[in-house]
Amino acid sequence: MQRSAERIATISAHLNPSAYQMEDGVGLSQANCRAKGGSPGFKVAILGAAGGIGQPLAMLMKMNPLVSVLHLYDVANTPGVTADISHMDTGAVVRGFLGPQQLEDALTGMDLVIIPAGVPRKPGMTRDDLFNINAGIVKTLCEGIAKCCPKAIVNIISNPVNSTVPIAAEVFKMAGTFDPRRLLGVTMLDVVRANTFVAEVLGLDPREVDVPVVGGHAGVTILPLLSQIKPPCSFTPAETEYLTSRIQNGGTEVVEAKAGAGSATLSMAYAAVKFADACLHGLRGDASIVECAFVSSQACVTELPFFASRVRLGRNGVEEIYPLGPLNEYERSGLEKAKKELATSIHKGVTFVNK
Numbered sequence: 001m002q003r004s005a006e007r008i009a010t011i012s013a014h015l016n017p018s019a020y021q022m023e024d025g026v027g028l029s030q031a032n033c034r035a036k037g038g039s040p041g042f043k044v045a046i047l048g049a050a051g052g053i054g055q056p057l058a059m060l061m062k063m064n065p066l067v068s069v070l071h072l073y074d075v076a077n078t079p080g081v082t083a084d085i086s087h088m089d090t091g092a093v094v095r096g097f098l099g100p101q102q103l104e105d106a107l108t109g110m111d112l113v114i115i116p117a118g119v120p121r122k123p124g125m126t127r128d129d130l131f132n133i134n135a136g137i138v139k140t141l142c143e144g145i146a147k148c149c150p151k152a153i154v155n156i157i158s159n160p161v162n163s164t165v166p167i168a169a170e171v172f173k174m175a176g177t178f179d180p181r182r183l184l185g186v187t188m189l190d191v192v193r194a195n196t197f198v199a200e201v202l203g204l205d206p207r208e209v210d211v212p213v214v215g216g217h218a219g220v221t222i223l224p225l226l227s228q229i230k231p232p233c234s235f236t237p238a239e240t241e242y243l244t245s246r247i248q249n250g251g252t253e254v255v256e257a258k259a260g261a262g263s264a265t266l267s268m269a270y271a272a273v274k275f276a277d278a279c280l281h282g283l284r285g286d287a288s289i290v291e292c293a294f295v296s297s298q299a300c301v302t303e304l305p306f307f308a309s310r311v312r313l314g315r316n317g318v319e320e321i322y323p324l325g326p327l328n329e330y331e332r333s334g335l336e337k338a339k340k341e342l343a344t345s346i347h348k349g350v351t352f353v354n355k
């Protein structure tokens with residue numbers, strides 16, 4: 001009897017370390033420890049936390065000093081990931097949540113929710129081929145957000161981002177909680193890749209390079225604005241062609257190299273943390289936090305309802321969306337192709353929720 005009670009307590013500790021309690025009063029239970037957590041900072045949930053992106057993302061968020069509470073939710077394997085990450089001697093208190101019956105507990109009180117839940121591509125697939133599975137996953141998770149933390153900033157990583165962000169917006173509209181400032185599709189990996197590839201060509205340190213990437217997050221919708229990079233540089237037509245194509249196909253490059261074992265996970269976790277950190281600095285009220293993201297642009301950048309742009313982040317999420325700026329002929333032609341595909345992907349997401 002005693003053994004089984006201890007086993008139950010241990011399992012529950014892995015799911016939710018703060019709930020750890022020995023039934024027989026022997027030894028020191030976690031619930032009786034003097035430190036109760038609760039240091040100042042933000043509460044962050046990761047949905048899909050046990051996956052290829054979720055695990056390194058959870059580890060990096062546990063290292064972020066702006067995070068006081070980290071909730072890890074998945075439909076599989078959260079107990080192990082939570083137990084593992086909770087032993088890191090950083091400030092954030094980590095709690096694990098497993099399966100739909102624990103989704104509401106995972107979401108309640110969160111300031112920022114990051115969603116990398118869903119299936120990744122295999123070679124030969126497009127991101128849109130993931131729609132049939134991932135659309136429903138994102139819809140369900142967003143229904144939970146609308147109910148339990150409607151004011152949270154939401155970072156959507158699950159592909160196809162060009163459709164999953166419109167899906168999230170429709171779910172929030174139906175629930176009466178939609179705030180376009182708080183919903184952001186994560187396109188940071190495109191910027192991270194662009195900075196890296198451009199730095200390679202120019203012989204610079206990637207940390208010194210800043211390439212705006214606008215449009216969306218799939219193939220031709222990924223539009224690097226090489227004419228606007230910092231520091232200002234010029235490229236030959238061959239360099240422009242090479243860089244644009246490599247940035248647009250960076251995801252496929254990784255999918256093919258992994259040969260059936262998934263898509264980018266480690267660089268994506270890095271990019272997701274870079275972006276989440278920017279959102280948290282904005283929430284804290286820091287000035288001049290500007291990043292690219294796929295947001296509800298209310299048709300103020302192009303005629304489309306969603307578009308990836310440079311945005312200023314603040315206490316309410318997106319405080320300002322910057323216009324595209326002057327484009328060269330090559331970029332204007334790329335923009336037309338991007339808008340055509342984006343319109344179809346956005347429509348598909350909106351229709352999925354309203355069907």
Ligand SMILES: NC(=O)C1=CN([C@@H]2O[C@H](COP(=O)(O)OP(=O)(O)OC[C@H]3O[C@@H](n4cnc5c(N)ncnc54)[C@H](O)[C@@H]3O)[C@@H](O)[C@H]2O)C=CC1
Binds near residue numbers: 075
């Ligand atoms: N926005 C971007 O730049 C990028 C997006 N992605 C996308 O991120 C997604 C995840 O990729 P990986 O982590 O590599 O996949 P993965 O398969 O390794 O992990 C996905 C996780 O989601 C979980 N999951 C499935 N259904 C769920 C549900 N209903 N609720 C909560 N969790 C659920 C799975 O159990 C799994 O742990 C994919 O859709 C992928 O295409 C990947 C790279 C870059």
Ligand SMILES: O=C([O-])CC(=O)C(=O)O
Binds near residue numbers: 127159251
């Ligand atoms: O390519 C994929 O399927 C994953 C992804 O979005 C990326 O790596 O940019």
